[in-house]
Amino acid sequence: MAQTQAGSGPSLGPGVPPRDTQEPYGRGKVDERFAELEDPLREIPDDAVVDAAAIFRESRVDEVLDEMDRDLIALQQVKERIREIAALLLVDRLRRSIGLEASAPTLHMSFTGNPGTGKTTVAAKMGKILYKLGYVRKGHVVSVTRDDLVGQYVGHTAPKTREVLKKAMGGVLFIDEAYHIYRVDNERDYGQETVELLLQVMENERENIVVIMAGYKKQMDRFFADVPGLSSRIAHHIDFPDYSPNELMDIARLMAEQQRYRLSDEAEKAFGDYLQLRLGQPRFANGRSIRNALDRARMRQAIRLYAGGRDGDRLTKKDLVTIEADDVLKSRVFEGGFYREPEPVGDDARAGPAAHE
Amino acid sequence: MLALGRPRMSDSVPAERVVLGRRDDTTMVGFQWTGAEPEGLYELYEAESLGAVWEGDELVTYNLGHLAHRFGHDIDGYMEDVD
Numbered sequence: 001m002a003q004t005q006a007g008s009g010p011s012l013g014p015g016v017p018p019r020d021t022q023e024p025y026g027r028g029k030v031d032e033r034f035a036e037l038e039d040p041l042r043e044i045p046d047d048a049v050v051d052a053a054a055i056f057r058e059s060r061v062d063e064v065l066d067e068m069d070r071d072l073i074a075l076q077q078v079k080e081r082i083r084e085i086a087a088l089l090l091v092d093r094l095r096r097s098i099g100l101e102a103s104a105p106t107l108h109m110s111f112t113g114n115p116g117t118g119k120t121t122v123a124a125k126m127g128k129i130l131y132k133l134g135y136v137r138k139g140h141v142v143s144v145t146r147d148d149l150v151g152q153y154v155g156h157t158a159p160k161t162r163e164v165l166k167k168a169m170g171g172v173l174f175i176d177e178a179y180h181i182y183r184v185d186n187e188r189d190y191g192q193e194t195v196e197l198l199l200q201v202m203e204n205e206r207e208n209i210v211v212i213m214a215g216y217k218k219q220m221d222r223f224f225a226d227v228p229g230l231s232s233r234i235a236h237h238i239d240f241p242d243y244s245p246n247e248l249m250d251i252a253r254l255m256a257e258q259q260r261y262r263l264s265d266e267a268e269k270a271f272g273d274y275l276q277l278r279l280g281q282p283r284f285a286n287g288r289s290i291r292n293a294l295d296r297a298r299m300r301q302a303i304r305l306y307a308g309g310r311d312g313d314r315l316t317k318k319d320l321v322t323i324e325a326d327d328v329l330k331s332r333v334f335e336g337g338f339y340r341e342p343e344p345v346g347d348d349a350r351a352g353p354a355a356h357e
Numbered sequence: 358m359l360a361l362g363r364p365r366m367s368d369s370v371p372a373e374r375v376v377l378g379r380r381d382d383t384t385m386v387g388f389q390w391t392g393a394e395p396e397g398l399y400e401l402y403e404a405e406s407l408g409a410v411w412e413g414d415e416l417v418t419y420n421l422g423h424l425a426h427r428f429g430h431d432i433d434g435y436m437e438d439v440d
Contacts, residue, residue: 055383097383104385134384137399138392169399170390207386 041100050094059093061086064128072118073254074247081238082122082129089133106235107135107210108202110178110224112217113240116286119214120174122240127172130210137208138170146180149194157190161197169208178213179223195227202233243286245275251290256323261298266325271297277333293331300327372419377404380414388416395425403428 056062065083072079085107092102107130111119124141131139144164151157165173175181181198182191202211213220217239224231243251252271256263263271274293278284301323309315378390378401388401398404401416407427409418418424 092385093383096385131389134381134386134389137378137386137388138390166399167397 044099048098050098052094055094055097056090059090059132059134061090061129061132064125064132068122068125071254072121073250074243075118075122075240078118078122078238078240081236082126085236086129086133089130089135093133104135104207106206106233108206108234109210109212109236109238110220110231110234111212111214111238111240112220114216114242114286116288116290117240117242118287119240120176122238123172123174123212123214126210126212130172136171136210140168140171141174142168142171143174143176145176146191149175149181150189150191152190154190157193158197161194165197165201165209169205172210172212174212174214177215177219179215179219182223182227184226195230199227199229199233245272245279248275248286248290251287252294255291255294259294259298260321261294261323262321263323263328264325267297267323267328270325270328274328274331274333281333293328294323296331297323297327300330373421375418375421376415377409377418378416380416393421395428398428 065079065086068079068082088105092105095102109126111122113119120143123143127136127139127141130136142164148164149157149161151160180191182195183189198211201209211234213223213234215223224234249268249272253263253268271293278289278293304324304327305315305319308319375393376391377394377398378388380388390399394404398407404416404418404424405411407424408420409416409424411417
């Protein structure tokens with residue numbers, strides 16, 4: 001598939017000229033262009049009415065924002081930032097509806113925070129928001145890591161990166177642990193080629209792709225410092241904080257509810273105790289650890305019900321949906337037997353699989 | 358005998374009109390895909406070369422299966438033998 005050439009936007013069909021994605025920046029050229037154009041600020045009367053309600057309704061962006069509020073516990077600052085971005089884009093669309101055109105805003109973002117704080121989930125919502133507001137053509141999210149972008153031998157990296165970019169065209173390219181792409185201490189690292197291609201696309205294909213780079217804040221800051229020109233191409237830097245114990249409890253309730261389960265009162269108390277212990281142990285990954293813990297509790301509930309059923313117990317719906325305290329308390333976390341690996345270093349200090357929860 | 362080449366629809370089967378995308382000048386990108394298009398199809402000229410047509414502001418196909426089939430061959434770098 002041929003890629004859109006830099007400097008000319010994609011075709012919009014017969015009779016519609018391609019949009020310029022690269023504006024000439026020379027002062028003389030800009031003046032020349034403005035002299036030829038009618039000034040929309042003069043031509044459009046100040047009292048021209050914008051049907052804001054209709055455009056807002058048609059975009060149905062509030063559906064995604066409400067969904068985000070429902071599906072994501074806490075993260076008030078993150079939600080606020082997403083709402084601000086949505087508002088900016090909506091106003092841009094209102095301006096466009098009365099002829100006040102502006103160039104495509106830079107929408108590339110960086111999401112920083114520990115594992116399980118909701119970065120991937122918010123990226124998926126962002127794809128939907130950008131689609132509903134008309135800033136991308138498809139709104140899908142392609143999630144990748146270094147292995148998907150960087151090759152292992154000479155000449156392997158560029159086609160690999162281009163293939164990923166092609167898949168992400170019209171949507172969001174979400175690069176998890178983006179700082180792994182480029183190893184500054186290794187001059188022969190092929191990741192540099194990927195970075196160069198990304199920088200080029202982030203600048204020249206702003207109407208075709210939104211890049212979201214994600215990872216731990218400290219490593220991302222170092223990555224931006226190591227790659228000149230990257231941070232300035234990212235308009236929105238959003239930090240995802242860790243969840244508090246109460247928020248984690250809310251997440252557990254929500255996740256259980258979404259899977260048609262219920263924690264009994266005793267199970268809730270046990271889960272609270274579980275959280276206190278688990279938070280002090282290594283490799284805690286916020287929402288992801290909660291999901292793992294619930295999965296393990298479900299498994300123990302299944303074993304309990306299976307044993308009861310085999311002994312002739314009659315099972316009711318209540319039995320099938322209720323997670324009891326025992327299902328939580330049998331976790332190895334309470335036995336002090338939580339699986340401990342040698343203390344991880346660097347990136348994996350807090351992350352990683354929590355299979356033994 | 359097997360019929361090869363472009364699939365044909367029986368006269369008795371009405372062709373289904375599928376909207377692949379819409380032009381909308383109020384959006385920043387000017388055109389948006391509806392999600393009915395085959396996965397990976399992005400460029401409009403490519404959709405047109407695969408048989409999609411413009412009807413007003415809508416890019417449509419009356420044979421999505423055939424369009425998807427041809428696109429599948431194109432992305433695999435395989436050209437159909439037209440002999």
